[in-house]
Amino acid sequence: MDPKLRRMASSFVALLLLLEQGMFSSFPPPSGPLDRVFQYIDLHQDEFVQTLKEWVAVESDSVQPVPRFRQELFRMMAMAADKLQRLGAGVDSVDLGSQQLPDGQSLPIPPVILAQLGNDPKKTTVCFYGHLDVQSAQQDDGWLTDPYTLTEVDGKLYGRGATDNKGPVLAWINAVSTFRALEQDLPVNIKFILEGMEEAGSVALEELIRKEKDRFFSSVDYLVISDNLWLSRKKPALTYGTRGNSYFMVEVKCRDQDLHSGTFGGILNEPMADLVALLGSLVDSSGHILIPGIYDQVAPITEEEKKMYEAIDLDLEQYQNSSQVEKFLFDTKEEILMHLWRYPSLSIHGIEGAFDEPGIKTVIPGRVTGKFSIRLVPHMNMSVVEKQVKQHLEDVFSKRNSSNQMAISMVVGVQPWIANINDTQYLAAKRAIRTVFGTEPDMIQDGSSIPIAKIFQDIIQKSVMMLPLGAVDDGEHSQNEKINRWNYIEGSKLFAAFFLEMAKLH
Amino acid sequence: MDPKLRRMASSFVALLLLLEQGMFSSFPPPSGPLDRVFQYIDLHQDEFVQTLKEWVAVESDSVQPVPRFRQELFRMMAMAADKLQRLGAGVDSVDLGSQQLPDGQSLPIPPVILAQLGNDPKKTTVCFYGHLDVQSAQQDDGWLTDPYTLTEVDGKLYGRGATDNKGPVLAWINAVSTFRALEQDLPVNIKFILEGMEEAGSVALEELIRKEKDRFFSSVDYLVISDNLWLSRKKPALTYGTRGNSYFMVEVKCRDQDLHSGTFGGILNEPMADLVALLGSLVDSSGHILIPGIYDQVAPITEEEKKMYEAIDLDLEQYQNSSQVEKFLFDTKEEILMHLWRYPSLSIHGIEGAFDEPGIKTVIPGRVTGKFSIRLVPHMNMSVVEKQVKQHLEDVFSKRNSSNQMAISMVVGVQPWIANINDTQYLAAKRAIRTVFGTEPDMIQDGSSIPIAKIFQDIIQKSVMMLPLGAVDDGEHSQNEKINRWNYIEGSKLFAAFFLEMAKLH
Incomplete structure (x- = not known):
């Protein structure tokens, strides 16, 4: 992009940021093979929201160990398997047996879905991890709408699991289905590993990953997780480490x-x-x-790292207000983020x-x-x-x-997890973010431990990236969890753009 | 007592201490008006135990705020009132209204008994405080016998409330009833204040004491409480302070x-x-x-105090073993007791x-x-x-x-409570202890707060004494609470002797 265009783009992004909510178009306008992809996604966004609504309606609560919710979890995994099969994926629903609870009760563990689209040895293989179980939710906990009925208010799609993690899983599927609908060749081989017990500690998952290391994962080059949030309401992020x-x-x-x-x-x-x-x-x-x-x-801290921290979009005042903490130990954005990450x-x-x-x-x-x-x-x-x-x-x-x-x-x-941000997939994701959002991502870490990233890194020994879609105020695990329609739809485009960038960089 | 007799007495007491349990006679043999009193108590001891059995059988649990136990408490107070009336006492059962519980429930408070025997202005008036409610007890908590069936094993009378505080209250009544049965004049005017909510925090008691200050308590010269234990299994004690x-x-x-x-x-x-x-x-x-x-x-510590601590009978090794504490901060009996009291x-x-x-x-x-x-x-x-x-x-x-x-x-x-150990009633109690047990009492304090002593001292502004009857291993508040038959019977004699000594010193 030439400097003039970039300046224009910046002004436009600034303008967009002023708008509290609403529909946003991709920026800059797509060109080449992405043109039709983005148009398709924009035109079919109501269908994508409808599918999310159907998935949110499944009370796939893994936190409460009761038979009713386990049945919902099995139904949820079956719906996802069916969806992927319709896209032409080879789907394996792996039975993980049952779980002994402390009270002596035994409950079946929902299957893990291992799915595959494309098997071209000339293409890169990207594997996406997501989960379809949710935290518990009851309307009288303080929800303004029924948590299991996806409800749109001012561009916000409220519902349990909307952002954590059903929306991002569907965004990935939306990207795939768009290529399929347009009869475009998938730029990369795509795999999915979807579980139904994440909120309950990913029961039996690590063992399965070890077992599948030389089978399902043998051809995987890159692993992507979209199970966290941006640091901002509007600016995309890439996550390269967790404590x-x-x-x-x-x-x-x-x-x-x-x-x-x-x-x-x-x-x-x-x-x-x-x-x-x-x-x-x-x-x-x-x-x-x-x-x-x-x-x-x-x-020790490096100059490059310092610059990354300086570039991050964090409204300190708003962050402080929303945290309801009177005063932090540090006064600058950089110090605060470094002490968190x-x-x-x-x-x-x-x-x-x-x-x-x-x-x-x-x-x-x-x-x-x-x-x-x-x-x-x-x-x-x-x-x-x-x-x-x-x-x-x-x-x-x-x-x-x-x-x-x-x-x-x-x-x-x-153990802490840290990725090499110069890995191909980080470069591809940055380009895709630039294409869809017209901005550089915040390069962020997470102060919490997200064991799955470290597990993939240690067992599969391939590059792991966390590519969040949701905004900082999505309220995962809280009442009134939501994903913005904009994040969900632009996120679907982001994944499509990412596939193409991965193919280009290969 | 002449030195020779005292030495004989000491040997005899030492002999008694070697016998684990059993029937003990008073020592030295009583003389004068106490002769018949002690003989009567010895001869009627089974009747006194039988009355204690009847009182223990009442499940007067004030800890569990349920109607069933409240009914038992009312029955208990009525039994005590009846018993005192039969001895010729003027009895006032003071209604204290009801108690609002945190859950909104309202429960009636058992009445406080204010009783009086004798009203001779030439005599001293001694008022005894006791309580007839008990801590909760269930056989499957670890009781070897039914907690509400007084059961004698090797001279130990097991039952909830046996030592805390039904036994001591009855010992006082036994002393009075012996004078009555022998048609001997009571040496002092006697008052009773008996409550039924001690284990639940003496609800409404302090207010009642304030109200009765210039009525029931106006003629009271001395207050006696028998609601704690000796420091030893065998050596009597007088308590003159609480933290x-x-x-x-x-x-x-x-x-x-x-x-x-x-x-x-x-x-x-x-x-x-x-x-x-x-x-x-x-x-x-x-x-x-x-x-x-x-x-x-x-x-500051005084020489007199030091001597009192040195004279106390405490088997440090046994104390340490029974406490299951590996090591205390101090090595000597004196240091340990001073840091507790x-x-x-x-x-x-x-x-x-x-x-x-x-x-x-x-x-x-x-x-x-x-x-x-x-x-x-x-x-x-x-x-x-x-x-x-x-x-x-x-x-x-x-x-x-x-x-x-x-x-x-x-x-x-x-506030801490401390008595003047040179008050008449302390001197009288020491003499009575010498008469009944042939030994000086341990002069002890209690490391815990016993609010009633301080309340009496502050409101009535008369000398307060704690005159325990039970042995250190009685297990108040525990499973298998007991009072030794010996403590109960000799305690009844002690009170009778105390009445006579008070009259002498008046």
Whole structure:
């Protein structure tokens, strides 16, 4: 694009940003083979919304382990399999057996769909991961509309699963079906892996991925996940990393039974005093972690990285207002984002075994367990962190000379995930975003752990990209979850453009 | 007693202590007017046990607010009123109306019995406080016998309320009824105040005491409570003090909703980090309270006090074993007892609003409340303590420069209670103990707050004494609560002897 056109484009985008909602056309106008694709998507958008409505209507709640919702999950997976078969995909619905619940109940796990369109060895193969299960929702939780009836208000499509993750899965399918309808050759081989248990911890998924490594995944070159959100309401994003997490429990025990503070207060090392001292030694009031050596392995910041942070579109005031947090520890966009994405953080979650109810109880808890976790970033090593934490707590505890017993365990460890943003698919996605939205994407990370990205990276050992479609205010997991019609339709175009860019770069 | 006789007595007591259980005779043999009293009590002990059995059979549970137990409480109070009336007492069953429960339910409060025997202005008037309600008990909680069927095994009378507090109330009544049966004049005027809501917080009692200050209590010279235990299995005790308590809540708030540690970890002053620092500033690992000035008002220790502590019978090894605590902060009996009774202590009870369940949750609690309390001793002043605690926490919090909000409140305050052990009734009780048990009592305090003693002292402004009957292993509030037949019967004698000593000292 020449500079003049780019300036025009910028003005136009700025103008678009001023419009609160509504229908947006792709920008700049498509040319070449995308012309007809984009026109088709625009013309058939009501059909695409209708399909989303049908999918949202399925109460595919995986969080509540009850037979009724499991039946809905099986129905949902069958609908998706049928949809893909109609597009000509080879579909394998993999039975994952059943799940034993803590109460002894056994429930069947919905199948994982492994689907394939095209098998041309000359083409790149891109595999899309998505999930069709949803968080629980009930209208009286505070929904303004029935959560399972997709309802459009001012260009916003409200419904449970609209953005997380049924909309993005359908956007990918919409892109494929557009090529099919136009009888255009698919630019890439396309695979789908769709699960129905993501919101319940992706039961049995990792094992399946391992099993299929040399079968279904053997021909896969790139993996794409669209299960997160932009950082902005209007500006697209590409996600190239997520923090990991090490979750610790530290137990301090005097005896199994609680004691009474009248009868024993004053003559004991009280477990709560020990635990509070241990937890108080972890992080200072500026958020700096006090565990010796913990920052040693954190990747140093580069100039390129700094520039990426500067380019990100974040309205700090709005972000702060919407978070309902009075004041952050940092004042600039760059510092805030870096401390969410590329620096570790330590949070104390709570204490099990102490008095936690409303009211008054003069108890000396006999055995208490503190829970805290450290968000990990490249290139922190989980087992090094585990050693550092244990050593630090043992040092602090030993200085107290307490007669209580302390036990520390790391109960969950998730490695951070970071992608190479110079991989072909990142370049292709950037070009596609430019084509559809007329702007560069925000290059973002996620402060939370999204295990599936790291699992794909570790097992399949291919480039993984997170390509979100939804806006920051979509409210995944909340009441009144929505996806904007614009995001859904432009997102369908984005995927189509991405297929073509991938083919070009191959 | 001459020294020779005293030595003989000591040997005899030592012999008795070697016998695990069984029937014990009073020592030394009574002489004078007590002769017949003690003989009568010995001869009628089975009747006294039978009455206790009838009272234990009433399920007068005040803890569970259900109509069935309330009916039992009313029946219990009526039985006691009837018993006292048969002894010739003037009995007033004071209706206290009803109680509104948090769930909106209304339940009637059992009446308080105000009873009086004798009204001779030349005699001292002693008022006994007791309660006839009990803690909850169910056989499958771990009782070896039905909790509401008094069952004797090896001289131990097992049953809910046997020691707390039906046995001691009946021991007082047994003493009175013995004088009546022998047609002996009561040496003192006797009053009873018996309630049925002690285990539920003595609902409406303080108000009644205030109302009756210039009526029922106007003629009362001394108040006696027998609602605690000895420090030993065999050696009697007199209780002259209880610690008070100041209960604090400190809330730290970022926002009302919780946050997610992936989304916000690293950019916030997390309320738990602030709260843990606040709680960690309160007490060191040797149990020393770190709040400036808190020890300023603690009464200095006297030589007389030291001697009293040295004389106390405490088997430290057995105490430690039965407490299931590996190691105490102090090694000597004196230090341990002083830190339980005459020095303040600070216990951290728990945190409300944080993650307190089993398992894992990566939450940043948005608003948390820490709870701790300080056991108060003479001559600490509650409102000074309140100021010191608030000032200290504000100082610590302000140094953290946190953007969160902190709020501190003292939600309960109970002043410590201490009696003058040279008051007539203490001297009389010591003499009576010497007569019945042939030994000096342990002069003890209680580390817990027993509000009724302080309430009597403050409102009636007369000498208050706690004269326990039960042994340290009676298990009040526990499964298999019991009173030893020996304690019950010798306790009845003790009260009779106490009446006579009071008359002598008057």
